[in-house]
Amino acid sequence: MTSGHWNKVILGRPAVRAGMSLLLVFVVGIVFHADGTFLKWETHRDLLRQISVYGILSCGMTLVIISGGIDLSVGSVMALAAVLFSLFTIHQGWPTGIALIATVLTGALCGMISGGVVSRFKIQPFIATMAMMVFARGVAKLVSGGQKISTAIQQPDGIYQYVEVPRSFDVLNARILGDNLATVTLILAVCVVSCWILLSRTSWGRHLYAIGGNEEAAWYAGIPLTRMKISAYGLSGLFCAVAGICQAAQELQGDPEVGVAYELSAIAMVVIGGTSLRGGTGTIGLTVFGILIIGYLEKILSINAVGEEIRLMLTGLIIVVAALFQMKRM
Amino acid sequence: MKNILLLSIRTFCFLCMTFPVWAQKSSWTVGMSQCNLGEPWRVQMNADIRKAAASHPEIKVIFKDAQNDNLRQRAHIEEFVSAKVDAILVSPKEAAPLAGPVRDAFKKGIPVIVIDRRVLGDDYTCFIGADNKKIGRAAGRWVKEKLGGKGNVVELKGLMTSTPGQDRHTGFRESLQGMKIEIVFEADMKWLEPNARKEMESALARFEKIDLVYAHNDPGAHGAYLAAKSAGREGNILFVGIDALPHEGQTYVKQGILSASFEYPTGGREAVEAAIEILRGKIVPKEITLPSRVFTKENIDKGGELLAE
Missing domain, CATH: 3.40.50.2300 (Response regulator)
Structure with a gap:
């Protein structure tokens, strides 16, 4: 047992390397604690709320990336879902259950269309989902009339009528467990666990890794490529819809402009965790590390009131450092 | 066949008779280039323009959205010039890239009303904005x-x-x-x-x-x-x-x-009013600074209170 061997066993594990990155970010937080703010529980509780929407998007993104693809449409589909859910519940007064189902199905449908275009027409995922990104944003703007869907409803005569915030919004925007955990964080946890079950406990998951690893081999092995891809992108769309509902509930409105560039954050979270963009490898647990690394980084910069210029530069640097940590040669 | 012919002639005659009515109805076409419609405030500006134009049947407004792209907005102005619109409203994204096209339009005799953000130089008809x-x-x-x-x-x-x-x-x-x-x-x-x-x-x-x-x-x-x-x-x-x-x-x-x-204030209504004044041959000030109001719980039902300088 040489030390080199142990290096391989311990440091060879992506989870250990992601954990080290997270630890490093933690140390930075403890050093720059901003008058003790970093050491308060509330800071961490709020952080877990902030990252929830991004985290839910990264769950779907993980599935798609493992399949060897990418989903650029997550931010737009999320905005569409936020607008639709607000329209259904605030303006139309639909029952929460029906509004939820309609919104989630729309999200899933958007993803399935992307998946269909990717698998049937063999269009590159980058292009197919970019098309969906633009298209879904257009639909979100169309159905909302370019305005935020809020509790101020404009009547045909131009006068605003004010309605109450739907109860579903209050429930999602609240905290549970003695005010210690945001509801949206719980939803993120449910999404993570669902992904974990799908990826490591079902044949669907094994097929997904197979497709990402070697698509041709997977095809020869009899894995239904089209169906797998449609379901993977469809699930990503479904998670987008969940994220959109959470976003709308936290803003108390459906904003058609929300989620611009969120796809970049979601991709960064997945990749920094250690899931390769080449596909076929990675786990949802790694993505959780990625979500926490980026989330904590932002939070530390925010509580220290670091200026925007420095923030962007530091974020860029730290992403590179975290990616270096993930290299096999370390 | 004969019937159809007759019908066509009748329709044609009817159209000719009504022509002066609808020709007069929108005798002026105004182009409006908005730098983006991502901000609710700009959506509101367009809504204000639309509302003001609705009460003046003599003008028709064509809306264009530059989607935060300087070159696209530049193209808008050029398109308006070649379409020979009667006046141009523009809410620019940036001052420098638009200065040239706005100057060309202005030099060709098309009145240009600049809203909210400025263009470089003073080759435009009127600037409307708040401080x-x-x-x-x-x-x-x-x-x-x-x-x-x-x-x-x-x-x-x-x-x-x-x-x-x-x-x-x-x-x-x-x-x-x-x-x-x-x-x-x-x-x-x-x-x-x-x-x-x-x-x-x-x-x-x-x-x-x-x-x-x-x-x-x-x-x-x-x-x-x-x-x-x-x-x-x-x-x-x-x-x-x-x-x-x-x-x-x-x-x-x-x-x-x-x-x-x-x-x-968006200045949308004021821009339409200024355009109509100009098209009617009147002179408007080169610079219109919009008054601003403050809304508080006490005054919101009375429509706010004008700010004193």
Whole structure:
């Protein structure tokens, strides 16, 4: 047992390397604690709320990336879902259950269309989902009339009528467990666990890794490529819809402009965790590390009131450092 | 066959007879190039233009959205010129890239009305805009009075690389000079509500005593309110925003979420009115500075109060 061997066993594990990155970010937080703010529980509780929407998007993104693809449409589909859910519940007064189902199905449908275009027409995922990104944003703007869907409803005569915030919004925007955990964080946890079950406990998951690893081999092995891809992108769309509902509930409105560039954050979270963009490898647990690394980084910069210029530069640097940590040669 | 022929002739005659009516109905075509429709404030500007134009049947407005692209907006102006519109309204994205096309249109005799942001030089017919620095100063004075000259303030800034963000910041700080009002926390929330909520959460976690939040737009102030509400501290903090759109700031004031919202008028209605004056051969001032109002709980039902300089 040489030390080199142990290096391989311990440091060879992506989870250990992601954990080290997270630890490093933690140390930075403890050093720059901003008058003790970093050491308060509330800071961490709020952080877990902030990252929830991004985290839910990264769950779907993980599935798609493992399949060897990418989903650029997550931010737009999320905005569409936020607008639709607000329209259904605030303006139309639909029952929460029906509004939820309609919104989630729309999200899933958007993803399935992307998946269909990717698998049937063999269009590159980058292009197919970019098309969906633009298209879904257009639909979100169309159905909302370019305005935020809020509790101020404009009547045909131009006068605003004010309605109450739907109860579903209050429930999602609240905290549970003695005010210690945001509801949206719980939803993120449910999404993570669902992904974990799908990826490591079902044949669907094994097929997904197979497709990402070697698509041709997977095809020869009899894995239904089209169906797998449609379901993977469809699930990503479904998670987008969940994220959109959470976003709308936290803003108390459906904003058609929300989620611009969120796809970049979601991709960064997945990749920094250690899931390769080449596909076929990675786990949802790694993505959780990625979500926490980026989330904590932002939070530390925010509580220290670091200026925007420095923030962007530091974020860029730290992403590179975290990616270096993930290299096999370390 | 004969019937169809007859019908065609009749239709043609009818159209000819009515021609003067619909020709007169929109005898002037006005092109409007909006730099983007991502901001609710700009959506509101277009709505104001549409509303003002609806009460003047003699003009027809063609709307174009440049989607935050300088070159696309440049193309808009060129398209309007080649389509021979009677007047051009433009709310530019940036001053320099549009100066050339606007000058060309103006030199060709097409009146150009520039709204909100300027173009370089003075080859345009009329500029309509409000003064952000003045609004910032008014907000500062209001805050000073409300807090009695002392207290802890959080400033949530708009995009600090944009002139509205810079002016709303410097104007505000000018009014607070020499006061015991301390800006304990400031952050750039880039006009976006989710960012404002995040930054405010950091401020709340860090400071026990916050008396007031000044946000450079109403969504920012609303996001800060949501953060404070989530921490159970919204009752001890006043929230002040800018823009006062009917469905945002004015609504928030009415709902008691914001203590005050300072109007940043869109100038849409004024632009249509100026265009009609010009097309009727009248002369309008080269520069129209729009008055701004403040909305508070006390005056919101009376339609706000004009700001004094």
